[in-house]
Amino acid sequence: MRRPLDVPLLRRRLMDRRITAxxxxxxxxxxDTDPAGSLLIHLGMSGRMLLSDAHAPRLAHTHLALRxxxxxxxxxxxxxxxxxxxxxxxxxxxxxxxxxxxxxxxxSNEAEDLLPPLLHARRSPIKSLLLDQRLVAxxxxxxxxxxxxxxxxxxxxxxxRISLGRLERLVREVRAVLQEAVxxxxxxxxxxxxxxxxxxxxxVRLQAYGRAGEPxxxxxxxxxxxxxxxxSTPFCPICQR
DNA sequence: CCAGTATCCTGCAGGC
DNA sequence: TGCCTGCAGGATACTG
Numbered sequence: 001m002r003r004p005l006d007v008p009l010l011r012r013r014l015m016d017r018r019i020t021a022x023x024x025x026x027x028x029x030x031x032d033t034d035p036a037g038s039l040l041i042h043l044g045m046s047g048r049m050l051l052s053d054a055h056a057p058r059l060a061h062t063h064l065a066l067r068x069x070x071x072x073x074x075x076x077x078x079x080x081x082x083x084x085x086x087x088x089x090x091x092x093x094x095x096x097x098x099x100x101x102x103x104x105x106x107x108s109n110e111a112e113d114l115l116p117p118l119l120h121a122r123r124s125p126i127k128s129l130l131l132d133q134r135l136v137a138x139x140x141x142x143x144x145x146x147x148x149x150x151x152x153x154x155x156x157x158x159x160x161r162i163s164l165g166r167l168e169r170l171v172r173e174v175r176a177v178l179q180e181a182v183x184x185x186x187x188x189x190x191x192x193x194x195x196x197x198x199x200x201x202x203x204v205r206l207q208a209y210g211r212a213g214e215p216x217x218x219x220x221x222x223x224x225x226x227x228x229x230x231x232s233t234p235f236c237p238i239c240q241r
Numbered sequence: 242c243c244a245g246t247a248t249c250c251t252g253c254a255g256g257c
Numbered sequence: 258t259g260c261c262t263g264c265a266g267g268a269t270a271c272t273g
Contacts, residue, residue, distance in 0.1 A: 003268095027267080045266045046251075061251080080250045082267055098268080124243065133268080140266055189266065190253085230246065232264085 003042075003084035005063055013037060013087040014066060025093075026102045026137030036090040040099070044082030050075045051195040079191070102137040106174050111136075116167035119159040126162060127155035127228045130174070139174065141231045142187055142209045147174040149208035154240045155226060155233045180205065208234045 017033040024030070029049070031039040041049070050059075054073040058065060064076040064085050076085055094100055104114050115136060119129050129135055130144040139147075148155050151170040153162060162170075186192055186200030189210070193199050207217045212225035216236040226233040 042267080044250095044268085047266095078250095079252065080265090080267095082249070128244085131267090142266065187266080192266070229244080231267095 003086055005081075005084050005086075007064060010039070010064065010085060010087055014039065019068075024138075025099060026105075026133055027140070028099060028102075030088075030093070038088040038093065040086045040088050040092075040096070041076065042083050044078060044080060044084070046080040046191055047076060047078035047083030048191065048193055049195050050077055050193075050197065074195075098133070101134045103133060103135040104137065106136055106138060106171070107178060111175065112168065112171055115171045116164050119167050119170075120162065120164055122159040124159060125156045125228050126153060126159050126170070127233060129159050131229060131231070136174075138178070142189075142206070143174070143177050143181065145209045145234060146177045146206060149234075149236065149240060150177065152239050152241065155228055155235050157241075208236070210234070 014033070017035060017037065019031050020034045021032040022029070023032065027042060029041040029043075031041070033039070041047075043049070051072050052058075052075055054067055054071065056073075058075065059077050061079040061081075062075050062077050063081070066074040068074060076083070088096065104111050104118070106115070118135060119126065122129055122135075124132075127144050127148060130139050130147065131141065145155070147170060150173040151166065153166060153170055159167075181187055181200070181202040184200055184202040184205065185194055185198060187202040187206070188199040189203060208223060212223050212232075212234040214223055215221065216223055216239060219236065219239045221236055221238040223234050224237050226235055
């Protein structure tokens, strides 16, 4: 379902509300307010949130700008418009179909116990499983590709055909990749940046994503480019099995 | 149930 | 230089 970006409605709802908390669920961002309610945001492929001086010129494709009483403007910039911002009334988090269906947070304490058997029970390619937000919340193409390379697992291998031990290793690698990426400020390929405008430096650590045709960092075999779920899927034909 | 494809949209790189 | 094609961090509807 394509989501609306109803600016007049957002203006009515957000006027005179105070932002009390900022949360994340999977790839969704939630700004909770008082009086109760939340602004739900997804950045899609090309979206960014920017905290800018209210007088600074707005970048092209600025679809939403929230003037904060504290001074700056919170802006949603999204050239491709796959992202969205939507108002949620109290309780909306539980009724929103995609939000309520989100799976395990990979960085949560229970992920290492819950995920391996869950992945083992499915007959889809493991990469598709990692990208399925209803199973695991928050993994995108880059981090799926990286985690599988690190774990030495072929992206096309069916979940049911991977031992629980190897799936446990995979989940550990997913967590490590995500943690490192967050520490490095994310992965800037083209237009990603943090709200203050700084870039993410995880891209320099990518060993597989965007490296098809280059030698594998582990075994020097040329990385191949596959396609799973319509997404580019580089992998090492020797050390990913 | 599952896999693959099309779709939404703009920008950019590469080929000719 | 300019035009065309394909591809890009995501999610979902549809088809077979």
